[in-house]
Amino acid sequence: MQDQVDALRALGVRAGFVNSTQDFDERRTVEAEFLAGELDLLYLAPERLRLDSTQDLLSRGKISVFAIDEAHCVSQWGHDFRPDYLMLSVLGERWPDVPRIALTATATHATHREITERLGMPDARHFVASFDRPNIQYRIVPKADPKKQLLSFLRGEHAGDAGIVYCLSRNSVEKTAEFLSRNGVEAVPYHAGLDARTRAAHQSRFLREEGLVVVATIAFGMGIDKPDVRFVAHLDLPKSVEGYYQETGRAGRDGLPSTAWMAYGLNDVIQQRKLIQSGEGGEAFRRRANQHLDAMLGLCETVRCRRGQLLAYFGQDPDPTGCGNCDTCLTPPESWDGTVAAQKVLSTVVRLQRERGQKFGAVQIVDILLGRRTAKVIQFDHDQLSVFGIGEELSEAEWRGVVRQLLAQGLLAVEGSTARWC
Structure with a gap:
């Protein structure tokens, strides 16, 4: 929120936010600006709607539209479910005359339906843009020694570039960041186990410095809008195609050539299956999680155009001749009767x-x-x-x-x- 508000204010937009990082005086100042009609945009986290004081504040101000960002988080079958998003149906119930718009970059047709159902928007119109990000080159390599493979990739193709490396565990994040730093790549870790001050400092450095690499769990990235991220790398298999697409989409937002690179191996599959079986949730949840993982495996193992398979997953017709900018198009894999x-x-x-x-x-x-x-x-x-x-x-x-x-x-x-x- 802080970063988006700062960027908007620099462009002359009267934006503010209310969240737990503010002290009492800061929060009261923003609330007063909202009530006086001096804000064009007010940012709130869904969690704040638990508070009666937040709903009272909204009732006392003039609201022209509710914009629900990252709306896929409402989907209990999605890759980034957050229970507090379910509470956002109260917006339509308490303020029925205020228009609402729900936005996400990763919605399949099933997620479309669930968003409208759970947010109480049955008559909503759906506007779907292209899922294609032609400037991103998608590449997946067999995992051998992933940290060394990553280092070779960075030195060979993205020396001095800003980028994000995603790992599954906090321990892997720490070890990978330390390994890169030791080998001449400036890198910092980011995960939920770090204290808030350290996380904020690393995020601030990433947004403002050139050439810094952030090694992170999926806790990092949502709301980040750094245009010159030249690569997003995965050292572990994402849980779903939606998650993969969301994370790789943080590269190349300036439209310049960028890379989505991943090292993937058999142990990744076994590890993800174990997490599904041992995790919380009933049989239906595990079945859907396995379906998500199966789709991700299909993307990794395809011998056809990788971008085409990605687009088809989201219901978009791919170019039958291939994209010309993914590994399976640039270096077609050999297939044989197995x-x-x-x-x-x-x-x-x-x-x-x-x-x-x-x-x-x-x-x-x-x-x-x-x-x-x-x-x-x-x-x-x-x-x-x-x-x-x-x-x-x-x-x-x-x-x-x-x-x-x-x-x-x-x-x-x-x-x-x-x-x-x-």
């Missing part, structure tokens, strides 16, 4: 489960196919299986690619921390 390879993987899983009653992860399956007599293979007599050593025609990396393809196509699923046949 029927026999898929059969070998599935046959191995079947023999482990049905003949032995055992469940193992992808590493063990690949070791069996490659005929490796590791300690674990010998311990469980897996070198006695009929499938032992039948996959020596492919490398370990290629077999892991086959497993990822099977996961993406729903022929394998993850149960706990292992892949299983389904």
